[in-house]
Amino acid sequence: MARCVLKFGGTSVANVTRLEHVAEIIKQEIDAGNQIAVVVSAMAGNTNELVGYTHSLCSHQATLEHDVVLAAGEQITSGLLALALQRLGLKSRSFLAWQVPIQTDDSPSHARITNIPTIELEKCFKNNIVPVVAGFQGITKENRITTLGRGGSDTTAVALAAALSADRCDIYTDVDGVYTADPRLVAKASKLSSITYEEMFEMAAQGAKVLQARSVELAMKHKVNLRVLSSFIKSKGTYITSERNLVESTVISGIAHNQNEVKITLVDIPNEAANIATIFGKLTENLINVDMIVQSCSLNNKMNLTFTLLRSDLDRALPVLEKIKKELNFSEIIVDNEIVKISVIGIGMKCNMEVASTLFKTLAEHNIHIQLISTSEIKISVIIDQHYTPLAVAALHTAFDLDEKKT
Amino acid sequence: MARCVLKFGGTSVANVTRLEHVAEIIKQEIDAGNQIAVVVSAMAGNTNELVGYTHSLCSHQATLEHDVVLAAGEQITSGLLALALQRLGLKSRSFLAWQVPIQTDDSPSHARITNIPTIELEKCFKNNIVPVVAGFQGITKENRITTLGRGGSDTTAVALAAALSADRCDIYTDVDGVYTADPRLVAKASKLSSITYEEMFEMAAQGAKVLQARSVELAMKHKVNLRVLSSFIKSKGTYITSERNLVESTVISGIAHNQNEVKITLVDIPNEAANIATIFGKLTENLINVDMIVQSCSLNNKMNLTFTLLRSDLDRALPVLEKIKKELNFSEIIVDNEIVKISVIGIGMKCNMEVASTLFKTLAEHNIHIQLISTSEIKISVIIDQHYTPLAVAALHTAFDLDEKKT
Numbered sequence: 001m002a003r004c005v006l007k008f009g010g011t012s013v014a015n016v017t018r019l020e021h022v023a024e025i026i027k028q029e030i031d032a033g034n035q036i037a038v039v040v041s042a043m044a045g046n047t048n049e050l051v052g053y054t055h056s057l058c059s060h061q062a063t064l065e066h067d068v069v070l071a072a073g074e075q076i077t078s079g080l081l082a083l084a085l086q087r088l089g090l091k092s093r094s095f096l097a098w099q100v101p102i103q104t105d106d107s108p109s110h111a112r113i114t115n116i117p118t119i120e121l122e123k124c125f126k127n128n129i130v131p132v133v134a135g136f137q138g139i140t141k142e143n144r145i146t147t148l149g150r151g152g153s154d155t156t157a158v159a160l161a162a163a164l165s166a167d168r169c170d171i172y173t174d175v176d177g178v179y180t181a182d183p184r185l186v187a188k189a190s191k192l193s194s195i196t197y198e199e200m201f202e203m204a205a206q207g208a209k210v211l212q213a214r215s216v217e218l219a220m221k222h223k224v225n226l227r228v229l230s231s232f233i234k235s236k237g238t239y240i241t242s243e244r245n246l247v248e249s250t251v252i253s254g255i256a257h258n259q260n261e262v263k264i265t266l267v268d269i270p271n272e273a274a275n276i277a278t279i280f281g282k283l284t285e286n287l288i289n290v291d292m293i294v295q296s297c298s299l300n301n302k303m304n305l306t307f308t309l310l311r312s313d314l315d316r317a318l319p320v321l322e323k324i325k326k327e328l329n330f331s332e333i334i335v336d337n338e339i340v341k342i343s344v345i346g347i348g349m350k351c352n353m354e355v356a357s358t359l360f361k362t363l364a365e366h367n368i369h370i371q372l373i374s375t376s377e378i379k380i381s382v383i384i385d386q387h388y389t390p391l392a393v394a395a396l397h398t399a400f401d402l403d404e405k406k407t
Numbered sequence: 408m409a410r411c412v413l414k415f416g417g418t419s420v421a422n423v424t425r426l427e428h429v430a431e432i433i434k435q436e437i438d439a440g441n442q443i444a445v446v447v448s449a450m451a452g453n454t455n456e457l458v459g460y461t462h463s464l465c466s467h468q469a470t471l472e473h474d475v476v477l478a479a480g481e482q483i484t485s486g487l488l489a490l491a492l493q494r495l496g497l498k499s500r501s502f503l504a505w506q507v508p509i510q511t512d513d514s515p516s517h518a519r520i521t522n523i524p525t526i527e528l529e530k531c532f533k534n535n536i537v538p539v540v541a542g543f544q545g546i547t548k549e550n551r552i553t554t555l556g557r558g559g560s561d562t563t564a565v566a567l568a569a570a571l572s573a574d575r576c577d578i579y580t581d582v583d584g585v586y587t588a589d590p591r592l593v594a595k596a597s598k599l600s601s602i603t604y605e606e607m608f609e610m611a612a613q614g615a616k617v618l619q620a621r622s623v624e625l626a627m628k629h630k631v632n633l634r635v636l637s638s639f640i641k642s643k644g645t646y647i648t649s650e651r652n653l654v655e656s657t658v659i660s661g662i663a664h665n666q667n668e669v670k671i672t673l674v675d676i677p678n679e680a681a682n683i684a685t686i687f688g689k690l691t692e693n694l695i696n697v698d699m700i701v702q703s704c705s706l707n708n709k710m711n712l713t714f715t716l717l718r719s720d721l722d723r724a725l726p727v728l729e730k731i732k733k734e735l736n737f738s739e740i741i742v743d744n745e746i747v748k749i750s751v752i753g754i755g756m757k758c759n760m761e762v763a764s765t766l767f768k769t770l771a772e773h774n775i776h777i778q779l780i781s782t783s784e785i786k787i788s789v790i791i792d793q794h795y796t797p798l799a800v801a802a803l804h805t806a807f808d809l810d811e812k813k814t
Contacts, residue, residue, distance in 0.1 A: 016463045050483065056423045057490040065493070068486030068501045072479035076457065079475030083464040086472070094475045098505055099550055143506055 002167040003035040003125075007135065007157035010044035011174040012231035013077050016084075022231060023084035025172070026130060030090060035125050037164060039135045039157040040081055042073025064108045067137075067147040071097070074134035074153070082132045092130040095120070097137040097145065102156065104138030104146045110287065111138050111146035113155065116163040133160060151212030158215045162222035169224050170237075171211060176230035177238035178203065178210055180402040181255040185393045190404035192253060194239040196347050199253045200226075202379040206343035207258025216240065251348035251355060252400040255393050258341040259386060261291060261308040263371065266321070267332035268302040275328055279305065286320050288313045292341070292374045292383060302330075306372065308341070308383065339371065340389045343381040344396060355400075356380055362399040368392055409574040410442040410532075414542065414564035417451035418581040419638035420484050423491075429638060430491035432579070433537065437497060442532050444571060446542045446564040447488055449480025471515045474544070474554040478504070481541035481560070489539045499537040502527070504544040504552065509563065511545030511553045517694065518545050518553035520562065523570040540567060558619030565622045569629035576631050577644075578618060583637035584645035585610065585617055587809040588662040592800045597811035599660060601646040603754050606660045607633075609786040613750035614665025623647065658755035658762060659807040662800050665748040666793060668698060668715040670778065673728070674739035675709040682735055686712065693727050695720045699748070699781045699790065709737075713779065715748070715790065746778065747796045750788040751803060762807075763787055769806040775799055 006029065008022050029036050041047075050073055054066045078094035085092035100120060104111035124131040135153025138146045148155050154171060161169035178200065181189040195203070197220035204213035210228055219226045219240065229237025269275055276295070283290055293307040309317055314335070321333050349355045359380055363370060368391070372383040384392060397403060413436065415429050436443050448454075457480055461473045485501035492499035507527060511518035531538040542560025545553045555562050561578060568576035585607065588596040602610070604627035611620035617635055626633045626647065636644025676682055683702070690697055700714040716724055721742070728740050756762045766787055770777060775798070779790040791799060804810060 016460055019464070053423055053483070053487055054490060057426070057487060057494060063490065063493075065486045065489040065499075065501055068489070068503070069483050072482040072486075075479045075482065076460070076476050079472045079479075080460055080464060082472040082475070083461060083470065086470075087464060092472075094472055096475070096552075145503075 001033050001035060003164060004029060005037050005039060005157050005161040005164065005166045005169045006172060007039040007041075007153060007170065008081075008172045008231060009041045009153065009174070010047075012172050013040055013081065014044040016080070018231075019077075019081055019084045020087075022081060022172070023088050025231060026085060027088050027090060030130065036130055037121055037124075037160060037166070038081065038130060038132045039153055039160060040074060040077040040132060041135050041153040043077055046073040046076070064144050064146070067108050067111075068145050070147050071134070071137040071145050074136050078132045078134040082130075085130055085132070090130055091128055092132060093124070095131050095133045097134060098139045098143065100133060102133075102138045102159075104140060104148070106140040106142070106144070106146065107287075109147055110149045111140075113138060113148070113159045116159055118163050121160075121164065149212070149214070151215070154212040154215035155218060158218045158222070158224050158226065161224045162218065167225065168227060169219070170227045170229060172229060172231040173210060174230065174232060175210060175228075176233055176235040177228055178208070178240075179254065181393050181397045182208075182257065185257070185390050186255075186397045188394075188397065188403035190402065192238050193236070194241060195253055196243065197240060198378050199345055199347050200240045202343065202345040202376070203254055203256050206256035206341065206345065206379065206381060207260065208254070208256045252344055252346035252402065254345055255396050255400070255402070256343045256345060257389055257393050258343070259389065260311050261339065261341055262311050262314055263306060263308050263336040263339045263383060264317070264321070265304055265306045265334040265336070266325070266330055267304050267334065269305055269328060269330040271297070271301045271303045276305065278328065279324055282320055282324055283309075283317065286316060288317045288320065292372050292381065294372050308339070308372070311337070338386045339383050340386045340392075341381050341383050342389075342392050342396065343379050344400065345379040347378050349378050349380075358399055359396065362395050363392060366391055366395055408440045408442060410571060411436060412444050412446060412564050412568040412571065412573045412576045413579060414446040414448075414560060414577065415488075415579045415638060416448045416560065416581070417454075419579050420447055420488065421451040423487070425638075426484075426488055426491045427494075429488060429579070430495050432638060433492060434495050434497060437537065443537055444528055444531075444567060444573070445488065445537060445539045446560055446567060447481060447484040447539060448542050448560040450484055453480040453483070471551050471553070474515050474518075475552050477554050478541070478544040478552050481543050485539045485541040489537075492537055492539070497537055498535055499539060500531070502538050502540045504541060505546045505550065507540060509540075509545045509566075511547060511555070513547040513549070513551070513553065514694075516554055517556045518547075520545060520555070520566045523566055525570050528567075528571065556619070556621070558622070561619040561622035562625060565625045565629070565631050565633065568631045569625065574632065575634060576626070577634045577636060579636060579638040580617060581637065581639060582617060582635075583640055583642040584635055585615070585647075586661065588800050588804045589615075589664065592664070592797050593662075593804045595801075595804060595810035597809065599645050600643070601648060602660055603650065604647060605785050606752055606754050607647045609750065609752040609783070610661055610663050613663035613748065613752065613786065613788060614667065615661070615663045659751055659753035659809065661752055662803050662807070662809070663750045663752060664796055664800050665750070666796065667718050668746065668748055669718050669721055670713060670715050670743040670746045670790060671724070671728070672711055672713045672739075672741040672743070673732070673737055674711050674741065676712055676735060676737040678704070678708045678710045683712065685735065686731055689727055689731055690716075690724065693723060695724045695727065699779050699788065701779050715746070715779070718744070745793045746790050747793045747799075748788050748790050749796070749799050749803065750786050751807065752786040754785050756785050756787075765806055766803065769802050770799060773798055773802055
């Protein structure tokens with residue numbers, strides 16, 4: 001008998017027919033003698049609809065009331081899936097965040113899970129009841145509802161697997177695993193049978209939509225055996241573990257691309273040490289995360305500062321930057337919407353200096369200009385013109401020997 | 408300064424524009440120096456959509472998971488209205504049932520409120536925060552979510568007004584008050600400036616959709632000053648109180664009609680005392696409420712039993728009745744879908760014997776056959792063929808001198 005957490009995302013629970021199919025998958029696990037806890041997202045499209053309502057009332061999205069509205073989506077799915085399981089003759093009940101409870105800090109819309117007492121869920125296991133937990137939501141110490149950010153249900157699933165000491169955590173989605181690149185962009189992209197936590201974290205952080213980056217970080221920390229697989233087709237999916245399958249030990253595990261960022265340049269900032277701290281301090285105060293940063297000197301003791309941030313934060317960031325502009329008296333704010341971040345990721349990169357040069361050479365061969373560069377131990381990211389996305393990803397996929405070999 | 412509970416129903420909160428309008432109404436009350444608690448229903452159409460989902464997974468609607476799904480609707484509205492109020496510069500927060508808490512018994516889909524501790528809401532009043540309470544939902548002792556039945560938000564509002572010792576409870580809806588008959592059926596229907604609890608209870612119970620009957624019962628019990636008015640047009644609405652305005656002291660206050668019932672006849676039941684108890688006992692066990700009942704003797708020591716029940720309960724009632732049929736060995740179950748219940752209601756009826764004869768005479772004049780009759784101290788209801796609904800209501804409206812006088 002294994003204890004498993006199964007998580008089903010938006011398209012897997014998009015309608016009643018899909019929910020019935022998901023119930024069948026769960027029943028197979030139960031019939032195989034496993035102890036199962038389920039985590040669900042909102043039905044596909046539902047969250048966007050709710051965000052639409054809140055957005056028209058309040059452009060600043062990070063409020064507790066915004067979270068109250070959004071959390072309704074997962075509530076609906078958890079109740080419906082419990083009904084679908086009951087219909088198959090299983091005992092099942094839904095759990096909302098406050099009923100578990102899933103305790104978080106009190107940051108609206110980006111809350112972090114602080115604790116999950118498991119007494120109620122253990123009671124379910126003891127009585128052969130399948131608990132269906134509403135993902136994405138939590139509660140604060142003051143009993144207010146929070147949400148965990150986009151894709152937060154992945155984090156709920158991993159945190160629950162850690163709290164329950166589960167043998168595995170299966171993330172069911174609409175793709176059958178993790179690919180070396182987005183298969184919609186690169187026809188020769190191939191599915192990885194396994195990938196390390198570190199690589200998966202970078203893949204997720206750099207734009208691969210298959211898992212929320214935070215959930216991977218959490219899985220790594222608690223050594224949760226994670227798997228990504230499809231609820232639509234039968235396949236073993238991709239295992240995310242401490243060590244990668246040796247057969248696949250190429251230097252690079254995949255190419256990610258991310259079109260969700262915009263590039264901002266602040267022109268002619270007086271070159272004083274405190275100014276950079278002021279700028280990023282104000283952005284942080286307003287819960288705006290900055291990704292890549294480059295500072296460059298200009299003439300007359302002035303400097304330019306270029307950085308990227310989430311496209312969805314731009315509307316909130318601009319008034320903040322306009323205020324700083326007046327305060328620091330710099331000359332201009334330039335926004336570039338037409339960028340993409342391409343990242344080359346692989347644990348093998350640590351001891352292989354050729355990756356960067358292959359990357360630069362490949363892009364140069366296609367006359368693609370690099371605007372920003374950022375590196376970490378296991379990834380290199382570059383910002384380029386968005387129009388080159390398919391060309392750049394495919395060329396790098398070939399250059400790093402990732403193209404699927406028909407064997 | 409008055410303390411008031413304001414309740415806004417489905418069409419009043421149907422979209423973001425309506426919610427902003429509702430926020431303006433609330434702001435006017437606050438600006439007038441009043442202490443306001445708000446109760447909201449789900450956005451119009453939302454509950455039906457959610458019922459559709461649950462119904463396709465489970466035809467037996469009365470389960471706790473069904474309630475979990477449905478309660479999401481009010482959660483969405485409460486969060487959105489709190490946002491709309493914040494946008495107007497007011498302090499506001501949403502309250503879900505578990506946060507107040509609104510305690511109920513544990514009957515799924517038809518729960519009754521058992522207690523509402525007011526400590527959290529009093530804290531809001533103290534800090535000038537407008538609480539927006541999700542109507543229709545409650546929680547059991549075991550922290551499971553329940554709902555109060557269709558129109559249950561009215562009951563939430565009245566129960567809250569009683570718990571908070573509110574000076575008044577205003578029910579905002581899409582009509583500007585209580586009418587002597589459905590204005591869509593009777594062009595000469597007129598708005599009542601006041602009506603007694605007893606009359607309103609019968610009006611609601613007999614099919615007037617303006618208020619949930621249970622909410623009126625509760626208001627009567629706790630002497631809550633109730634008012635029905637429109638969020639769409641400015642008007643004083645209709646006051647529901649202990650005593651009716653003398654100026655309007657006609658015998659009859661209104662004519663209600665209800666097409667939500669079906670008539671069932673059980674044919675040739677063995678005439679034994681225990682059998683009737685068995686039949687209604689089994690229906691009650693299955694949470695199926697029966698309304699009007701007539702027993703008639705047939706030949707050979709057999710009897711027929713005719714009764715009405717809610718159209719929405721028919722699918723659940725039929726298998727129960729089929730089982731009883733085998734057990735008691737009676738010959739037939741006849742279902743008549745094409746009926747309407749017409750009710751003549753008025754506190755003046757208590758000491759006026761002419762009402763019944765006027766009713767029978769009027770229907771006879773139009774050759775309308777009466778199938779069942781039921782009376783109470785302040786109402787007479789008859790079941791007739793559904794096709795005669797507009798004719799019967801209009802004729803009775805005239806006969807009882809309710810037609811609007813242009814003065």
